[in-house]
Amino acid sequence: EVQLVQSGAEVKKPGDSLKISCKASGHNTTSHWIGWVRQMPGKGLEWMGIIYPRDSYSRYNPSFQGQVTISADRSISTAYLQWSSLKTSDTANYYCACGYCGRTSCYFDFWGQGTLVTVSS
Amino acid sequence: SYELTQPPSVSVSPGQTARITCSGDALPQQYAYWYQQKAGQVPVLVIDKDTGRPSGIPERFSGSSSGTTATLTISGVQAEDEADYYCQSAGITDTYVVFGGGTKLTVL
Numbered sequence: 001e002v003q004l005v006q007s008g009a010e011v012k013k014p015g016d017s018l019k020i021s022c023k024a025s026g027h028n029t030t031s032h033w034i035g036w037v038r039q040m041p042g043k044g045l046e047w048m049g050i051i052y053p054r055d056s057y058s059r060y061n062p063s064f065q066g067q068v069t070i071s072a073d074r075s076i077s078t079a080y081l082q083w084s085s086l087k088t089s090d091t092a093n094y095y096c097a098c099g100y101c102g103r104t105s106c107y108f109d110f111w112g113q114g115t116l117v118t119v120s121s
Numbered sequence: 122s123y124e125l126t127q128p129p130s131v132s133v134s135p136g137q138t139a140r141i142t143c144s145g146d147a148l149p150q151q152y153a154y155w156y157q158q159k160a161g162q163v164p165v166l167v168i169d170k171d172t173g174r175p176s177g178i179p180e181r182f183s184g185s186s187s188g189t190t191a192t193l194t195i196s197g198v199q200a201e202d203e204a205d206y207y208c209q210s211a212g213i214t215d216t217y218v219v220f221g222g223g224t225k226l227t228v229l
Binding site: 037046047050059095097101104106107108109110111112113114 | 122151154158164165166169175205209210211212213215217218219221222
């Protein structure tokens with residue numbers, strides 16, 4: 001089993017930058033992909049992108065491409081989600097989740113606890 | 122863009138069977154996965170690869186898929202099953218993860 005621990009809640013202003021993290025531990029973490037999922041208040045799950053920490057290969061949802069950057073540091077089993085300029089519409093709970101990807105699909109079997117990001121002037 | 126369609130809500134009485142559907146054009150070629158999210162909690166995978174039940178998931182949860190529709194079935198629903206349920210799959214090319222809009226299961 002894999003455990004994912006995310007960084008704490010953030011309160012930011014529009015235009016601020018932000019980088020949140022997700023640290024993996026447990027069995028066989030090196031073979032997992034790490035994805036990021038947005039959940040806006042009272043809304044459903046939206047996939048943002050996914051990364052394979054072994055080689056940092058990443059895939060993005062076209063809706064989020066260019067809006068965020070997903071990265072990973074394999075040496076400390078940590079994945080990151082980064083914004084260069086936040087908007088109020090980025091206010092949401094962000095989950096990391098680990099799982100597997102095939103040639104055309106991915107899925108997630110363990111989830112982090114979520115990081116609440118609030119963007120307000 | 123590729124979409125998965127779920128009913129917004131399903132209501133059942135305790136002990137009855139709940140069925141939640143998920144429709145998508147690529148489901149004949151792609152597996153469906155189901156996640157349970159209770160209020161204020163983290164999503165949990167309850168069905169993988171159409172019909173698999175991960176370790177720790179009660180036997181009353183089952184999945185099936187036929188044509189363009191995948192179905193999550195909860196037999197003998199309990200009050201603790203009240204939650205939002207999301208299906209997840211993928212498109213045929215370059216759409217690696219898609220979530221359905223979610224179905225709120227209410228146990229009457």
